[in-house]
Amino acid sequence: MGMKTTVLLAALISLNSLPAAAGGFEDSLSTENLLSMEVPAAAEAAPARDAASDYARYYSALRHYSDIAFRSEPGTEAYAEAYIAANYLNGRLESLRGTGAAKSARIDLDFLGPDRATLAEIDAFFGWGNVMKGEQLSPPVTIKAGFATIKYVKGNTPFLVQGDSFLKKGEIILTFDDGPDTHGLTAAVLETNEGVAPSIFFVLGSKLGPAGREVIKAQARKGHEVSLHGYWHATETGKPFTAYSTSQAMADLQKTAGLIKNATGKDPAFFRPPYGIISPAALRDAIDELGVTPMGWTIDTLDWSTRNPDELFEKTVSLISKRGKGIVLMHDIHPQSVQVNVRLIQWLKDNGYKVVNPETATRAFRGN
Numbered sequence: 187m188g189m190k191t192t193v194l195l196a197a198l199i200s201l202n203s204l205p206a207a208a209g210g211f212e213d214s215l216s217t218e219n220l221l222s223m224e225v226p227a228a229a230e231a232a233p234a235r236d237a238a239s240d241y242a243r244y245y246s247a248l249r250h251y252s253d254i255a256f257r258s259e260p261g262t263e264a265y266a267e268a269y270i271a272a273n274y275l276n277g278r279l280e281s282l283r284g285t286g287a288a289k290s291a292r293i294d295l296d297f298l299g300p301d302r303a304t305l306a307e308i309d310a311f312f313g314w315g316n317v318m319k320g321e322q323l324s325p326p327v328t329i330k331a332g333f334a335t336i337k338y339v340k341g342n343t344p345f346l347v348q349g350d351s352f353l354k355k356g357e358i359i360l361t362f363d364d365g366p367d368t369h370g371l372t373a374a375v376l377e378t379n380e381g382v383a384p385s386i387f388f389v390l391g392s393k394l395g396p397a398g399r400e401v402i403k404a405q406a407r408k409g410h411e412v413s414l415h416g417y418w419h420a421t422e423t424g425k426p427f428t429a430y431s432t433s434q435a436m437a438d439l440q441k442t443a444g445l446i447k448n449a450t451g452k453d454p455a456f457f458r459p460p461y462g463i464i465s466p467a468a469l470r471d472a473i474d475e476l477g478v479t480p481m482g483w484t485i486d487t488l489d490w491s492t493r494n495p496d497e498l499f500e501k502t503v504s505l506i507s508k509r510g511k512g513i514v515l516m517h518d519i520h521p522q523s524v525q526v527n528v529r530l531i532q533w534l535k536d537n538g539y540k541v542v543n544p545e546t547a548t549r550a551f552r553g554n
């Protein structure tokens with residue numbers, strides 16, 4: 187057995203002058219952040235039993251799935267599966283923050299991908315492990331032709347697929363999920379976007395304490411849409427809404443809608459389910475009872491998959507250039523996203539794009 191090259195990820199990166207944010211993981215694969223070293227192959231075969239090896243396997247799997255998601259067309263089964271898996275992995279990595287795991291994690295950059303333990307974990311979390319070989323997926327359910335469809339993906343998971351044919355070439359809708367951040371990140375987005383880029387903020391009810399309420403009040407005051415994501419993300423243990431009954435999901439959404447209305451004086455106009463996962467029945471209930479317009483995305487920046495703002499900016503503008511318009515998904519809880527947002531707003535302006543009012547989507551959904 188020879189030696190195998192792996193890398194030790196140095197956790198410290200000087201990303202920003204912005205305040206420390208919740209979320210994101212501690213590293214970037216840009217070479218200046220990597221410290222190469224040689225370790226015996228035997229060390230890699232050790233069972234995944236500590237935080238560092240958990241970090242390494244989650245990270246390795248995340249890079250794999252986020253690369254697939256980046257290369258796949260949103261709305262395809264390959265995209266949905268990779269997106270869902272990567273979101274789970276990002277959550278696991280975030281939970282390991284502060285343990286020092288990132289500093290001592292050994293990641294083999296030549297063989298990125300999920301190992302057996304990680305695959306089994308993802309399967310168990312989303313109930314994908316119960317799927318029989320060759321099992322047929324249910325046919326898609328049209329919510330509004332050309333606008334929103336529930337497509338069944340791996341494990342018969344109902345996934346919201348968004349259409350953007352209502353947008354003209356060059357038109358962009360900006361959306362930010364999982365906030366509000368109360369340590370300055372959301373405030374920075376508000377400052378950048380004020381008067382030039384009306385945006386939709388899909389917020390979490392669990393973040394609407396006194397400080398969070400102040401942030402969403404500011405969002406509403408500045409002409410943005412404060413909209414529904416869920417109370418947790420979506421269940422308290424981070425499982426999608428399909429882990430709830432339809433009435434439990436509705437109770438969660440009603441509670442969150444109430445918190446938004448209470449703070450902003452306005453009912454939320456849009457709903458985006460966490461992971462994009464929602465049953466047709468629950469989505470229809472939300473539309474009918476809460477009056478929301480369902481909203482997925484057509485441009486996924488995968489902004490949580492890197493902490494490197496240059497890499498994120500390049501990926502984002504390449505995705506936008508390729509599609510020529512679309513509904514852009516970002517998160518106002520990561521420093522790199524907030525930094526890229528500044529450059530993106532300028533880039534859109536310089537390249538003839540127009541950030542349109544989200545009401546464009548409501549009209550498309552309500553109209554014939």
Ligand SMILES: [Zn+2]
Binds near residue numbers: 363415419461
């Ligand atoms: Zn989310």
